[in-house]
Amino acid sequence: MKMAEIGQYVDILLESLRKKKSILQRLLEENGKQEEAIKENSDTAAFDRIVQTKSSFIAELELLDSGFEKIYDRIRDGLSEEKAVFCNEIAQMKQLISEITDLSVSVQTSERRNKQLIDNYFSYARGKIRQAKKSVRAANDYYKNMSQTNFVDPQLVDRKK
Numbered sequence: 001m002k003m004a005e006i007g008q009y010v011d012i013l014l015e016s017l018r019k020k021k022s023i024l025q026r027l028l029e030e031n032g033k034q035e036e037a038i039k040e041n042s043d044t045a046a047f048d049r050i051v052q053t054k055s056s057f058i059a060e061l062e063l064l065d066s067g068f069e070k071i072y073d074r075i076r077d078g079l080s081e082e083k084a085v086f087c088n089e090i091a092q093m094k095q096l097i098s099e100i101t102d103l104s105v106s107v108q109t110s111e112r113r114n115k116q117l118i119d120n121y122f123s124y125a126r127g128k129i130r131q132a133k134k135s136v137r138a139a140n141d142y143y144k145n146m147s148q149t150n151f152v153d154p155q156l157v158d159r160k161k
Helices: 003-040 044-081 087-149
Strands: none
Touching: 003 044, 003 087
16 A cells, blocks of 8 residues: 555544544533433423434444544554654544543543433432322322211111101
């Protein structure tokens, strides 16, 4: 493979890493918005939009990862042979990969935090539903019992004297 070709592929790899970093930063921002939406628990439509946005980001990340792997596999041998020529680009890639790793950890942490918030919210909601069912059942039992207290069994009155 020619050095010019390798250089073009290296530029594509760098651009791919920059895009991945950008997407991870945006994903982290969306996680923050999602956390606020969960805490406010008022606007489920906003929460759904955030989930859809995050889903599209994740799909884009998967595409970038698979493209990066394919290109890297194609130039791996040529790149290792020409390390000296591409030392600046390799250093940039290492730096970007380090930043991407840090961002990935931050995203995973915020995802776990959001999952815990959602679990807590649903646990609270289930408790409220159980309590409401108990209240309705108690009210129904009360009205049923009260309607039977005014009930007088039929009685025969003997009017003969």
